[in-house]
Amino acid sequence: MRDLIEACTPLIYDSVTELGINEEDISNLIGPSTVGTMADVAIPCHSLSRILKKSPVEVSEQISTAISPHLQGLALTSSMNGFVNLKAHPEWLANKTMELLADKMMGIKKDASRKIVVDYSAPNVAKEMHVGHLRSTVIGDAIVRMLVFKGHEVIRENHIGDWGTPFGMLIEHLIDLGEESFTSRKGISDFDQFYKEARVKFDQNDMFAERARSRVVLLQGEDSDTLRLWKVLVDVSTGYFNEVYDMLGVLLDDGDIMGESAYRHLLPTVVERLHESGMLEESEGASVVYLGGKWVNREGDPFPVIIRKGDGGFNYSTSDLACIIDRVERISCDELIYVVGTPQKQHFEMVFEVASRAGFMDERHTAKHINFGSVLDSNGQMLKSRAGQSVKLVDLLKESIKRADNAISEKNPGLTGKDKDRISKMIGIGAVKYADLSTDRTKDYVFDWDKMLSFEGNTAPYLQYSHARISRIFSLSPVSRKSMVDSSIELFTEEEETLARCIVNFAESFDKSISSMQPHKLCTHIHATSSAFATFYEACPILKAENEEIMTSRLALCDLTARVISTGLELLGIQSPEMM
RNA sequence: GGGCGAUUAGUGUAGUCUGGAUAUCAUCCCGGCCUUCUAAGCCGGUGACACGGGUUCGAAUCCUGUAUCGCCCGCCA
Numbered sequence: 226m227r228d229l230i231e232a233c234t235p236l237i238y239d240s241v242t243e244l245g246i247n248e249e250d251i252s253n254l255i256g257p258s259t260v261g262t263m264a265d266v267a268i269p270c271h272s273l274s275r276i277l278k279k280s281p282v283e284v285s286e287q288i289s290t291a292i293s294p295h296l297q298g299l300a301l302t303s304s305m306n307g308f309v310n311l312k313a314h315p316e317w318l319a320n321k322t323m324e325l326l327a328d329k330m331m332g333i334k335k336d337a338s339r340k341i342v343v344d345y346s347a348p349n350v351a352k353e354m355h356v357g358h359l360r361s362t363v364i365g366d367a368i369v370r371m372l373v374f375k376g377h378e379v380i381r382e383n384h385i386g387d388w389g390t391p392f393g394m395l396i397e398h399l400i401d402l403g404e405e406s407f408t409s410r411k412g413i414s415d416f417d418q419f420y421k422e423a424r425v426k427f428d429q430n431d432m433f434a435e436r437a438r439s440r441v442v443l444l445q446g447e448d449s450d451t452l453r454l455w456k457v458l459v460d461v462s463t464g465y466f467n468e469v470y471d472m473l474g475v476l477l478d479d480g481d482i483m484g485e486s487a488y489r490h491l492l493p494t495v496v497e498r499l500h501e502s503g504m505l506e507e508s509e510g511a512s513v514v515y516l517g518g519k520w521v522n523r524e525g526d527p528f529p530v531i532i533r534k535g536d537g538g539f540n541y542s543t544s545d546l547a548c549i550i551d552r553v554e555r556i557s558c559d560e561l562i563y564v565v566g567t568p569q570k571q572h573f574e575m576v577f578e579v580a581s582r583a584g585f586m587d588e589r590h591t592a593k594h595i596n597f598g599s600v601l602d603s604n605g606q607m608l609k610s611r612a613g614q615s616v617k618l619v620d621l622l623k624e625s626i627k628r629a630d631n632a633i634s635e636k637n638p639g640l641t642g643k644d645k646d647r648i649s650k651m652i653g654i655g656a657v658k659y660a661d662l663s664t665d666r667t668k669d670y671v672f673d674w675d676k677m678l679s680f681e682g683n684t685a686p687y688l689q690y691s692h693a694r695i696s697r698i699f700s701l702s703p704v705s706r707k708s709m710v711d712s713s714i715e716l717f718t719e720e721e722e723t724l725a726r727c728i729v730n731f732a733e734s735f736d737k738s739i740s741s742m743q744p745h746k747l748c749t750h751i752h753a754t755s756s757a758f759a760t761f762y763e764a765c766p767i768l769k770a771e772n773e774e775i776m777t778s779r780l781a782l783c784d785l786t787a788r789v790i791s792t793g794l795e796l797l798g799i800q801s802p803e804m805m
Numbered sequence: 806g807g808g809c810g811a812u813u814a815g816u817g818u819a820g821u822c823u824g825g826a827u828a829u830c831a832u833c834c835c836g837g838c839c840u841u842c843u844a845a846g847c848c849g850g851u852g853a854c855a856c857g858g859g860u861u862c863g864a865a866u867c868c869u870g871u872a873u874c875g876c877c878c879g880c881c882a
């Protein structure tokens with residue numbers, strides 16, 4: 226209701242001066258009503274009572290009386306308990322709603338475009354993708370979609386783990402197995418097995434461990450044969466990642482890959498620049514930066530950011546610093562966003578601090594760690610399969626689709642064949658994504674099949690079902706959906722008004738969601754809209770409305786509701802089926 | 806030991822930044838509603854701000870203390 230506040234505020238200023246109230250006194254008091262059914266906008270008058278030396282109830286009554294005539298056709302005014310309440314006038318609301326019929330953006334305004342790098346997903350080469358990667362991928366993708374919609378230039382970067390000491394043992398293991406055998410068995414979800422085999426050999430076989438260590442040296446020396454073998458591992462892995470991304474329906478592809486290896490030539494530069502800035506210190510043979518302040522370790526000693534290890538190798542902090550240099554200087558981005566779990570909060574705080582102090586970025590750049598909580602099992606532990614392994618992401622997605630398929634079979638036996646497969650996929654994947662996006666991302670959540678695939682409650686299937694119901698109405702309608710663009714909307718009932726309010730508030734909810742990078746705010750709004758639709762659907766006949774005027778008005782509301790749902794879900798990376 | 810965060814009906818959640826009225830939504834449970842556009846739906850009912858102090862006309866929200874829980878403090882990423 227920010228539009229209503231915007232429209233009313235100057236009129237309120239004008240009309241309260243005669244009461245001896247000036248702008249400063251009242252401007253901070255005008256805000257959204259906290260008692261939903263009573264009003265859209267409220268002004269609590271308790272603090273004004275001291276200035277005017279009257280009771281809050283009296284003040285609210287006077288203000289209400291004073292502003293009422295000035296808000297004709299805009300809002301209905303009343304007062305209660307010392308609050309002035311403004312409720313959107315049905316005609317104003319109807320007009321606002323109609324404006325959206327021809328607006329593809331559903332009232333959302335584009336921002337001045339910024340160049341934003343979003344770093345998300347980040348699986349490891351030659352390792353399985355597990356649920357740990359789910360949140361980063363799903364949340365990151367939603368944020369990317371929202372930022373693009375808002376008019377920004379977004380550069381997706383998938384910072385895959387494709388470099389470092391483990392590759393010595395992985396490459397040697399690849400040699401032992403034979404490339405043919407590896408690439409053909411890639412079948413593909415056997416990475417955990419592959420990695421484990423290499424690890425076991427490394428730990429138990431000294432000769433193998435020695436080979437692995439020499440191989441790391443060769444890799445870092447960019448020996449061509451070693452690089453070729455490394456590339457085999459990378460290619461097979463990225464091929465696998467793409468399958469998962471395709472299944473999940475996220476935007477990431479090969480062009481977005483910027484693995485750790487991509488920054489390897491920048492690492493010495495990081496050291497040099499830190500050295501030049503005088504921040505680098507030597508400690509036990511390693512090169513480190515001490516930030517001081519709250520950064521102390523277990524023993525209370527200063528706790529360093531390690532830039533170069535004692536053995537000359539680089540640390541992940543170095544790689545992240547190189548990344549910042551690359552993003553600021555090569556890409557010249559305005560904003561850096563990292564969609565990475567909460568456990569790495571301190572790491573990013575320290576890296577950002579080092580980068581600012583060293584001048585890798587300045588006031589023009591903002592770096593944000595978009596953190597998120599863990600996915601837990603029903604015992605409150607990090608989600609693992611029974612064998613104690615992390616659950617494979619593909620297996621999880623396949624199961625979700627299967628469960629969705631079963632649910633459809635039961636609920637709509639008429640739906641079969643290709644349509645059914647397609648819709649099972651939309652529902653299964655949508656359910657997993659929505660469960661991840663619909664609660665505050667900074668909190669942990671418990672993975673629960675029954676809840677996420679339920680067709681009741683704040684779930685993707687409920688929203689998708691609402692969308693399918695509306696699509697059904699249009700498939701039976703004598704009036705085409707396209708013709709809705711210039712329909713006239715009139716709000717006859719309470720239910721229509723509530724629904725219209727949701728539709729009009731979509732843009733505001735979206736803006737709050739993206740400015741705080743909290744997708745769940747958008748989820749909450751879509752759910753409220755769907756729920757308002759369901760109530761409207763029960764109470765107001767649409768195709769059987771008493772006359773054509775009412776029917777088209779209601780159909781227009783249906784069209785807008787469906788667009789709120791489908792646009793909203795689309796921005797979250799979830800599809801809206803036209804039937805279920 | 807230090808740092809960070811969490812705690813809201815039986816369960817799960819929103820609201821906390823920016824203090825405002827009767828704390829959101831959902832689920833569970835109980836009771837109603839299908840000869841009418843998809844009942845996968847709708848309507849009604851029961852039920853919660855961890856505990857103590859402070860600031861304020863007013864605190865779930867701000868400050869502070871306590872308890873419980875989680876995470877981080879690796880020359881792993």
